[in-house]
Amino acid sequence: MDKANSLSDLARHLGLSPATVSRALAQHDAIALKTRERVAKAARDLGYVPNRAAQALASGRSGFAGFLLPMRGRGLADPFLGEFVSNLTEGFAAKGVELLLSAVPREGSELRQLESLVTSGRVDGIVLSRIEQDDPRVALLRARGTPFVAHGRTGPEGTGYSWLDTDGRVAFAEAFELLYALGHRRFGLLSIDDRLMFRILREEGLHRAFAAKGDPALSLRHASCARYDPEGRARAIAQLLSGPERPTAVLAVADGLALELMAAAQAQGLSIPGDLSIIGFDNIPAGAHVTPGLTTFDACIADSATELAAMLLARIAAPDQPHITRLLTPQLVLRQSHGPAPQA
Amino acid sequence: MDKANSLSDLARHLGLSPATVSRALAQHDAIALKTRERVAKAARDLGYVPNRAAQALASGRSGFAGFLLPMRGRGLADPFLGEFVSNLTEGFAAKGVELLLSAVPREGSELRQLESLVTSGRVDGIVLSRIEQDDPRVALLRARGTPFVAHGRTGPEGTGYSWLDTDGRVAFAEAFELLYALGHRRFGLLSIDDRLMFRILREEGLHRAFAAKGDPALSLRHASCARYDPEGRARAIAQLLSGPERPTAVLAVADGLALELMAAAQAQGLSIPGDLSIIGFDNIPAGAHVTPGLTTFDACIADSATELAAMLLARIAAPDQPHITRLLTPQLVLRQSHGPAPQA
DNA sequence: AAATAAATTGCAAGCGCTTTAATCATGGCA
DNA sequence: TGCCATGATTAAAGCGCTTGCAATTTATTT
Structure with missing residues (x-):
C-alpha cells in the first residue's frame, strides 16, 4: 500500500x-x-x-483560533484557566478548528504578541478572557476587524463586539440580600486592585444593593490587593479581620481570595460561619473540599467556554452578522460558609 | 504611511x-x-x-514546536505542567519558534492526534513528556523520522532518540539511605499503577538499595493506585497507614501523593515526622507551604524545559546529528517531614 | 429525439513566501 | 585596458492547496 x-x-x-x-x-x-x-x-x-500550511495559504484560513495564555501569577496552574481551555478546545475541535495557545511571558508584551498573532495569519480569530475596563486588546481587534469574542465586558454596556459574561452585579446583590436577611449589618468586601471588569461589576452590585437599603446600621469595609501579590493579599485579609468592629460577613470577588480569608480567619480562632460568613465567586473545585464548604456562585466556566467557541466560529464564518452578547446569571451554590449574624 | x-x-x-x-x-x-x-x-x-502560512509552505517549516497537553486528571491545573510549559515557551521563543499546545481531550486519541500533528506539517518537532515504558509515541515519531525530544525515557537505556531525565533511581536510593541511617526499618512506598517510566525507575532505585542492605529487619509495604482515581488513592494511603506494623517511613513517587499521605496521616493523629517520615519527589510549590514542610527532591522542571527546548531546536536544525541524552541528578530538598525513626 | 436544465467534474490561476541557479556590478591585478 | 574573482542582487520555479468559471456528462422535459 x-x-x-x-x-x-x-x-x-x-x-x-x-x-x-x-x-x-x-x-x-x-x-x-x-x-x-x-x-x-x-x-x-x-x-x-x-498540508495545513498549503490549506491556510490557499484559503486564507489558518484553522486556528487563538487564546493568550497568561503565564504570570499561577499561570497554567489556575484551575479556572484549565477548565476554560479544555472546553474551548472541545468546542472548536468539533468544527475542525484547533486552539492555538499562545503563551504570554510578561504582561507588557501582550498587545504586540496579539497583533503579530493576527497579522501573521496564524489564527482566524481570538478568544479574549480576563477583560479589563476599556481593554486595549478589544480596541486593537476591533480596529483590525479581526473576529474575536470576549469572556467579559470592557464596561457595563459593551457594544461593538461579541461577548459573554456572567452577571456579577446581580450575583453580589443577591449575596448581600441573603446575608442581610440573615441579620448581618457589618459587611466586608475582599477584592483586587486592578482594572479587571468582573471585579468592578461585582463590587458595583454589592455597593448598589448596599446603598439601596439606606440602613444607617450598615457598614462596609473594603480591602483590596494587587493581583499577583501574596503579601498584599495577606495584608488586605488582616485588615479585614482586625479590630472589634470587624465585618461579620465578607464577600470575596474570587474563590481564591475567599479560601485564603477563610484559612486566615480560622487561624486566628474565628469560627465560620459562627463568627464570620464568607461568600465567594467562581465555584472552583477547592471550595467544595474545605471545611466548611465555601458558599459561592457558579461561574459556569465550562458552559461559557463551549458557548464562546461557538460564538467565535460563527463570527469567523460570517463576520458581518450583528454581534452577539450573552449575560449568564450565576447560580448561588449554598454550602456552609455563611449563616446567621452572630449575636452582639 | x-x-x-x-x-x-x-x-x-x-x-x-x-x-x-x-x-x-x-x-x-x-x-x-x-x-x-x-x-x-x-x-x-x-x-x-x-504570512506564516506562506513561509511554512515555501520553506517546509511551520515555525511551531508541538506539545501534547493532557486534559485528563488535573489538566492544566497541574503545577508541574504549568512551569514546564512556561519554560518551554521561553526556550523556543528566543529562536522565533512558537509552542503549539495541542490539547488531548481523551487519552485514547493521543496517538492519532500526534500523527496528524506531524503529518499535517503543523509542527516541526515535538516535545514529549510523561514517557511510559515502551511508549508508543516514541515509536511512532522514530518511525516517521520526526524530530522530537523526550522528557523521560522509555526504558533504563533509552537509545535511538534524544531525551532528558532526572535520575529517580539514585534519588530514591539516596532517600532510602538517609532514612535507614535515621533508624527506619519499616518502609512504605506510595506509587501509581501505570506504565509511567519515572515511577518505575524510582521504585527500582528504592528496591535495589533495599535489597543491597540484606538486612532481615527491613520490611517494605508497597501501595499503589491508578493515576486519576481519588478513591483508589485514598485506599492506597489507608492501606499504607493501617495496622500496628505500619511503615515508619514512606517514599512517595510524587509530591502530590506525599501531600495527601501527610494529610491523611495527620488526620488519623499521627505526628510527622515523629511517627512517620515522608519523602516525596518533584518539589512542587505546595510542598513548601504545608506543615511540616515536605522533604523532597527537586526535579528541576524549569531547567529541564529550557534544556529540552534547546535540544529540540538543535534536532530540527540538524536531524542527522547523533542523539543527545542528559541525566540530571535531582537535589534533595531537606525540610521537616522526615526524622529519626520512632522508638519501639 | 432534440432541446434544455441540472448535476458533476476539470482547468488554471494564484495564495505569499523561499530558494536554486543565474545575472549583474565592482574592484583588483596583470 | 581587459579579464577574472568576489560580492550583491534577481528571475523564476515551485511549496500543496482552494476556488471561480468553464466544460462535460447525465437527467428531464416537450
Missing part, C-alpha cells in the same frame, strides 16, 4: 482532478455523494493528511 | 526584489549589511508581518 502525500497523488490514484478531490474532502455538495465517499475511503487507505 | 501586506509590497517600496527582501529579513549574510538594515527599517515602518 503506497502513501499519498499530496492532493495530486491522491487525485491521480483516483483518476480525478485535484479540484474534485479537494472539494470532496471538504464535503462540498457540488460533488456527488458517491464520489465523496470514494475519495474519503481512498484518503483513509492511503493515509493522506492535508 | 501606507502598509505593506506582502513581501512584494515591501520589495516594491524599497526598489528591491522579493528574493532580496526575503533574505534580508532572514539575516542571510549574502545580503549586504546595509541593505539588511534598510529592509528591516522599512518593514518596521510599514508594519510588515510575514
Whole structure:
C-alpha cells in the first residue's frame, strides 16, 4: 500500500482532478455523494493528511483560533484557566478548528504578541478572557476587524463586539440580600486592585444593593490587593479581620481570595460561619473540599467556554452578522460558609 | 504611511526584489549589511508581518514546536505542567519558534492526534513528556523520522532518540539511605499503577538499595493506585497507614501523593515526622507551604524545559546529528517531614 | 429525439513566501 | 585596458492547496 502525500497523488490514484478531490474532502455538495465517499475511503487507505500550511495559504484560513495564555501569577496552574481551555478546545475541535495557545511571558508584551498573532495569519480569530475596563486588546481587534469574542465586558454596556459574561452585579446583590436577611449589618468586601471588569461589576452590585437599603446600621469595609501579590493579599485579609468592629460577613470577588480569608480567619480562632460568613465567586473545585464548604456562585466556566467557541466560529464564518452578547446569571451554590449574624 | 501586506509590497517600496527582501529579513549574510538594515527599517515602518502560512509552505517549516497537553486528571491545573510549559515557551521563543499546545481531550486519541500533528506539517518537532515504558509515541515519531525530544525515557537505556531525565533511581536510593541511617526499618512506598517510566525507575532505585542492605529487619509495604482515581488513592494511603506494623517511613513517587499521605496521616493523629517520615519527589510549590514542610527532591522542571527546548531546536536544525541524552541528578530538598525513626 | 436544465467534474490561476541557479556590478591585478 | 574573482542582487520555479468559471456528462422535459 503506497502513501499519498499530496492532493495530486491522491487525485491521480483516483483518476480525478485535484479540484474534485479537494472539494470532496471538504464535503462540498457540488460533488456527488458517491464520489465523496470514494475519495474519503481512498484518503483513509492511503493515509493522506492535508498540508495545513498549503490549506491556510490557499484559503486564507489558518484553522486556528487563538487564546493568550497568561503565564504570570499561577499561570497554567489556575484551575479556572484549565477548565476554560479544555472546553474551548472541545468546542472548536468539533468544527475542525484547533486552539492555538499562545503563551504570554510578561504582561507588557501582550498587545504586540496579539497583533503579530493576527497579522501573521496564524489564527482566524481570538478568544479574549480576563477583560479589563476599556481593554486595549478589544480596541486593537476591533480596529483590525479581526473576529474575536470576549469572556467579559470592557464596561457595563459593551457594544461593538461579541461577548459573554456572567452577571456579577446581580450575583453580589443577591449575596448581600441573603446575608442581610440573615441579620448581618457589618459587611466586608475582599477584592483586587486592578482594572479587571468582573471585579468592578461585582463590587458595583454589592455597593448598589448596599446603598439601596439606606440602613444607617450598615457598614462596609473594603480591602483590596494587587493581583499577583501574596503579601498584599495577606495584608488586605488582616485588615479585614482586625479590630472589634470587624465585618461579620465578607464577600470575596474570587474563590481564591475567599479560601485564603477563610484559612486566615480560622487561624486566628474565628469560627465560620459562627463568627464570620464568607461568600465567594467562581465555584472552583477547592471550595467544595474545605471545611466548611465555601458558599459561592457558579461561574459556569465550562458552559461559557463551549458557548464562546461557538460564538467565535460563527463570527469567523460570517463576520458581518450583528454581534452577539450573552449575560449568564450565576447560580448561588449554598454550602456552609455563611449563616446567621452572630449575636452582639 | 501606507502598509505593506506582502513581501512584494515591501520589495516594491524599497526598489528591491522579493528574493532580496526575503533574505534580508532572514539575516542571510549574502545580503549586504546595509541593505539588511534598510529592509528591516522599512518593514518596521510599514508594519510588515510575514504570512506564516506562506513561509511554512515555501520553506517546509511551520515555525511551531508541538506539545501534547493532557486534559485528563488535573489538566492544566497541574503545577508541574504549568512551569514546564512556561519554560518551554521561553526556550523556543528566543529562536522565533512558537509552542503549539495541542490539547488531548481523551487519552485514547493521543496517538492519532500526534500523527496528524506531524503529518499535517503543523509542527516541526515535538516535545514529549510523561514517557511510559515502551511508549508508543516514541515509536511512532522514530518511525516517521520526526524530530522530537523526550522528557523521560522509555526504558533504563533509552537509545535511538534524544531525551532528558532526572535520575529517580539514585534519588530514591539516596532517600532510602538517609532514612535507614535515621533508624527506619519499616518502609512504605506510595506509587501509581501505570506504565509511567519515572515511577518505575524510582521504585527500582528504592528496591535495589533495599535489597543491597540484606538486612532481615527491613520490611517494605508497597501501595499503589491508578493515576486519576481519588478513591483508589485514598485506599492506597489507608492501606499504607493501617495496622500496628505500619511503615515508619514512606517514599512517595510524587509530591502530590506525599501531600495527601501527610494529610491523611495527620488526620488519623499521627505526628510527622515523629511517627512517620515522608519523602516525596518533584518539589512542587505546595510542598513548601504545608506543615511540616515536605522533604523532597527537586526535579528541576524549569531547567529541564529550557534544556529540552534547546535540544529540540538543535534536532530540527540538524536531524542527522547523533542523539543527545542528559541525566540530571535531582537535589534533595531537606525540610521537616522526615526524622529519626520512632522508638519501639 | 432534440432541446434544455441540472448535476458533476476539470482547468488554471494564484495564495505569499523561499530558494536554486543565474545575472549583474565592482574592484583588483596583470 | 581587459579579464577574472568576489560580492550583491534577481528571475523564476515551485511549496500543496482552494476556488471561480468553464466544460462535460447525465437527467428531464416537450
